[in-house]
Amino acid sequence: MKTSSFPGRYDSLARVSEFVVEAAKDAGLSSEEVYSVELAVDEACCNIIDHAYGGEGIGELKCSVIVDEGKLTVILSDRGRSFDPKTIPDPKLNVPIEKLKPHGVGLYLMRKLMDEIKYEAIPHRGNVLTMVKRKRKDAA
């Protein structure tokens, strides 16, 4: 397992991406799967900054990666506010563009892009988000 900590600011996102993309490639994921991981992790980090911490420069993002053959596990932890994912509805999509709203899109993307997601709120400590992506057996 490799772990790195990043300041909870948007200018950390590119470095977080590099960190998880390298691990995703080491796990043998396809380019589409690597992109899925990169995007899901970016969305998760933004949610941590925006919602767990309530803004930039307040706390740290800790990111761990576990590389197995054909499988990548990413663990993001923070010391911010917790929330109940069940209270965030899926966004309304395929509606006229004027009715489109951004709420919930990040979480929705994470759920669609990753094979497994587990969120744990740890009282008085923060949050741990574990996401897994597996290589598709029929993929090149």
Add this chain to the structure above:
Amino acid sequence: MEISLTEYKRCDVVTVNGRVDSNTAPRLEEALTSIVDAGRFKIVIDMTNTNFVSSKGWWTLIETQKKCKRYRRGEVVLVNVLPEIRSSLDMVGMGSYFQIFNDLTAAVASF
């Protein structure tokens, strides 16, 4: 992320190189706002060298599309979207809000 702007007679081309995420999307928003505030609503986003777009990036484009399509005065079209990026766009059902071209010349000519 680097942005360059080229104004043609009938449209503006915005070339976006690099990452569009929460860190860089405000600069893209600023560039697009400057075009729309100038009363120009036909915009081509050249994504040939765009390697990442988060939901923040898509919202910037969607908000601009809303302004351009209002009163049918124009629209935002995309060029050369990487397959992985296209796939994520379709996953959130946003692919239908943009015409996507494989060729910049064709995109500019569509206006």
